Amino acid sequence: MFKTMTQRLIHVFSRTLPLRLIRRSPMLENAQPNGGKDLPPSIVQHCQHCARASAEQLYAQFNSHFEGLTELEAEAIRERVGPNQTNDQQPMPWWQHLWICYRNPFNLLLTILAAVSYATEDMKATLVIGSMVVISTLMRFVQEARSNKAADALKAMVSNTATVLRSDTQTGQSRTVELPINQLVPGDLVKLSAGDMIPADLRILSAKDLFISQAALTGESLPVEKQANSRMPVDCDPLEQDTLCFMGTNVISGTALAMVISTGAQTWFGQLAERVMKQDDQPNAFQRGISKVSWLLIRFMMVMTPVVLLINGYTKGDWWEAALFSLSVAVGLTPEMLPMIVTSTLAKGAVKLSRQKVIVKHLDAIQNFGAMDILCTDKTGTLTQDKIILERHTDVLGTPCNDVLHLAWLNSHYQTGLKNLLDVAVLEGAEAVEMEQRQNRYIKIDEIPFDFDRRRMSVVVSEAADYHRLICKGALEEILSICTLVKLNDETVPLTAQLLSRIRGITDDLNQQGLRVVAVAHKVIPARTHDYAVADESSLILAGYIAFLDPPKESTAPALKALQRKGVTVKILTGDNPLVARKVCKDVGLEVDNILTGSDVEKLSDAELAEVARNTRVFAKLAPLHKERIVRVLREQGHVVGFMGDGINDAPALRAADIGISVDSAVDIAKEAADIILLEKSLMVLEQGVTEGRRTFANMLKYIKMTASSNFGNVFSVLVASAFLPFLPMLPLHLLVQNLIYDVSQVAIPFDNVDEEQLSKPQRWNAGDIGRFMVFFGPISSVFDILTFSLMWWVFKANTPEMQTLFQSGWFIEGLLSQTLIVHMIRTRKVPFIQSRASLPLCIMTLLVVITGIGIIFSPVAGFLQLQALPLSYFPWLIVILAAYMVMTQGVKGWFVRRYGWQ
Known part of the structure; x- marks a missing residue:
């Protein structure tokens, strides 16, 4: 039973606790029963002690006062016990964040390759690979730090607060302040009302009709009543104590004053959260989509890398060089910038949405x-419009009746639960002076709070010592179900089937006019001392209706x-x-x-x-x-x-x-x-948010499509070249430098424009579609890679081991530029540069890649990288190859869109 309840706890409160107090995690397999008593005995004993302690003992134990703590006292306690956050909420140290940014499988693979290069005294490869690791890690670290800062600032705009009593150090008077939940400390006095989250573990000091929903903690479907004086045994389960409220539960109705007895990780929920967080996170739909795509690329890498090793090892005879080359191919296949691209794209989307009033x-x-x-x-x-107006107050036959308004006003005025818009409309719509004069005749006796099963609520008032009046208002059918009499023309008559049919006809007519009808009923009860309950809502007299207008x-x-x-x-x-x-x-x-x-x-x-x-x-x-x-x-x-x-x-x-x-x-x-x-509570704002969500997803998908297709094409080209060339088509160092330059250029993708067609329908992850895209578009680049091989082999005579540097330099430039241009081809289903233009940042990064790549082979760095300057006659050929590549890609793209669509 406990395991089931705690699984429900994790499912519910991973979505509901302030600032995600707990991540979505599976329940511990070895969880014990008894409502969580396998938690540290000190927590259980502390709760049991506080549940039975008197108010004076609690004030003494927590060094608090009935006026509340002062700011200085609260600050001193906060420095000692820490903020009201579980361990999952504590800010991550920078060094730990840096380690997390580094420890992805792609960086680990690069590190192994760098270590191998260092061991073989290949310092050039070591330097390039090490640079890839550092740049990838730092870019992700900086982007995520900025993203987290932006996200925290946005969340702070809507963070929950608690109503706390603070003692003024100068006057000693108590004042009410709204504080962020994470600033609460043990000893704080908190005011509760309907709709509030319980911000910490609390001991009730005073309460009026306080009902708490504990379903996620205890499995109880109905709210439980809490009060200041315990009626439970001393050694009962703390969750059953009627004087305690626990972090993460919420107030259904009523009011209370309570003292904070535990905060953060020392709360009941904090202890459970700490145990559960030891388990692996359960990914959400977004993370599952990213994982599927990543594993698609990783599986492809695990298949292709051994093939490259075997082909190069057998054809060249140098297994060590072949191993280094295959590892370089593996690096080229890894989307090491994926975490950074995803984070920065999401963060940019969140900031842009905040400008559109969406947090x-x-x-x-x-x-x-x-x-x-x-x-x-x-x-x-x-x-x-969310502005309800009291339009009518009538008797059961639809005739205006002030007595019905009076009963409704008493009900709305004296209830201590959540005053919804209907109550506000009643209070504002009534004649305030007349009602206040009548109010002096009444004393509130009790209240039966609203719940969504009964769909009604009642108050009990008294204007004479020998009787009480129960006034109930709520949904028509629910009120009719507890009425046996009707007030009709100053007479009380039985509620007959004929009269019931007439009542429904009148209310249906009001409903068809767009009016929301609430029924009002009452009865007189002999005075008594014990509490009133739902069972007392019976044999009522239907007085009439109040009708509200809420225009569109x-x-x-x-x-x-x-x-x-x-x-x-x-x-x-x-x-x-x-x-x-x-x-x-x-x-x-x-x-x-x-x-x-x-x-x-x-x-x-x-x-x-x-x-x-x-x-x-x-x-x-x-x-x-x-x-x-x-x-x-x-x-x-x-x-x-x-x-x-x-x-x-x-x-x-x-x-x-x-x-x-x-x-x-x-x-x-x-x-x-x-x-x-x-x-802003508007569907139009929501539509803008949907559009931005799709724009964000489309830009993430661009990177994945580009990476998948270009990587597949490169490996296919390597396999072909390895089978026929007497030397490597490109050194491991060349592959790494090419990959590094290309990856840096991708930082502009989150800022790219998105075609309207991609914003017109819902977008979701589809690993199968990405795999199909990779298989169709990857080999296109291989076709032109092979043409480049032929060009270098036959036209520029780079066909001997002595001329391999010229050959490798030619493919280095063509491969880098084709990878960069494919960004513009794949980013849209339209004709690039004409029908759909990339954003300025992406165009600038593309130009920088072209300049950097060509500049490398004509600079002194070329010798360091074992490249050489290409003859100028090479570049007209290069322009023709790239132009043909773009034309063929556009043609295949048109066929692909007609056959499979375009995500």
Whole structure:
């Protein structure tokens, strides 16, 4: 049981904890049961002690005060215990980051080759190979450091805060401040309210109707109530203690004042995270795609390198030279710049998105943004203006009634849970003076908080000593299910089937006008001292309805059309009434053939739901788990699903989606579950983000296609030349220098332009397509390599071992320039330079490569690299070969696009 719950913990909180407190990792195989009591005994004992301690004992233990810590006291404690972060969040030392940038398989292979060259006293090769390692490592180190700095700055814009009491050192008075979660220290006093994440392990000092969702920690599906005075045994599991709240859980309803008793790695979750982080990371979809592509190239290298070794060894008779050459070929096949290209491209995309009011919390999410083909979103605030107006307050027959407004106002005013937009509209729409005068007659007795199963909430108030009044408001069907009487023309009559039909007719008419209807009911109960519960919501009197208007945004219709043009299907997942949903969708131009409700979803198996969900655009009257299930079955069909939401009820679906999208005004739990935060709640902003995600992915794909195809062509050319030439077609040193120059030129790819056609549909990794591309386009370069061999052999008579330097110099230049030009050919499906132009940085880097390559053979460096100056008569031939190469590549590209398409 514990293993199952902890696996759920890892799955959920890898998406929800502040700043990714834990990475996605498998659970330890040797995890023990008993709710985590295999954690250090000191943690369990500390929790049990704090759960039973009095407030005075806690203040003394943590050197705190009921006014809160002072800034100086908090700073001193923070210096002693460290920030409120788990080990996974601690900033990485520069030397450790540098080591991680170095330790990829490609650099290790280069290092081995450099060591072999040094052992054989080949200092030239050692110098060149060592330069490749240093340049590759430093470029990645610098780019990632800049990327991480940019990402941290972006995340800081939407980082979560906690409401903390601070004592003023001069006045001694308490004041409330908002602090970043990582600044909390043991002894801090924290205020909690609905929607808050629990920022550390806390002991409740006072609470009112506080309900906490601990599902991910304990497996309990229902929220649990927390209070200041424990009713649990001393030695019970700390997770069951009703006075403790644990980092990473969240407040469903109510308010509380609590003391921080543990932070960072010393929290219950921090200890679990430390154990789990010892396991290997589970890659996400983006990382799996990169891994497949990398292994495609590595497998190709592992096959081709031995073939090159055998052919050169048998034909030349020098096995040592053949081994060095084959290792150089292996280096040429390795995409050592891939980590740097990926990181810098993602970082550039994230910074550009931030200018468009889109904050990327996790860089990998950018690719999922571009790959998204289904967007599931709530209706309120996304399609509509997120400004709800109280339009009507009527009795059960639809006649305006102030008594209904009064009951609704009492309910909204006295509830301590999350006041949503409906409550705000009620409070603002009521006549404030009159209500405040009436308020003086009432005392709040208790509250039954809202939950998404009941879809209603109640308050209990008293205006006389001998009776209480329970006032309940919520969704119409849920209120009708607990009503037995109706207030009709100042009389209370039974709720008959005929009256029920009439009520539904009236409310349906309101819904069809686009009004959201909330029912209001009440009953009088003899005064009592014990708490009220859900069971008390029965035999109520239906008083009437309050109806709200949430008009559509003007930008919604064009945004939906823009997303549709981008190949993104928008599906509406709302808890609202089907009639209201249909009216709003019609107003924004969204076609609605059929609507699936939450009750329909419950009747369907996953397979049936998957089939229905494919063709359904609008889902209404959904509970949170319905939304999560719909997102999950869509993903299982192979779709890349995004979910946009901002409420507590959206958190499960945000976690289940490939890419969770929220807004900066969302509740804490929604923001932490999301990968993308919008600073403006608009589908148009989202469409811009999708476009940038695709642009980022397209530029990453360019590098991989270029590397794969050119590497394949080079190896094919080497195999052909090795079989017929009496000498090596190129020295290992030449291959390394050529590869180094080419790799440096690729740093401009993240800044390249992207054709509109590549932005018009979702993009995702396809290793098979890359392999096919490599097989078709790689041999094209080999054709012209062989023509260059023939040119050097027959025209320039470089056909003896004494003339091999001239031969190798000719292929060195042709190979370098053809590799560079293929960048412009492969970057677009159009005609390069005419129909599609590369960005200025990429053009400049291309020109620099051409100048550098030709400059090398005419400079003193040529002798050091065992190259020589080429006769000027070589260059007209070179221009013809390169021009023919480009023409043939363009022709094959046209055929390839017609046959296989172009990603």
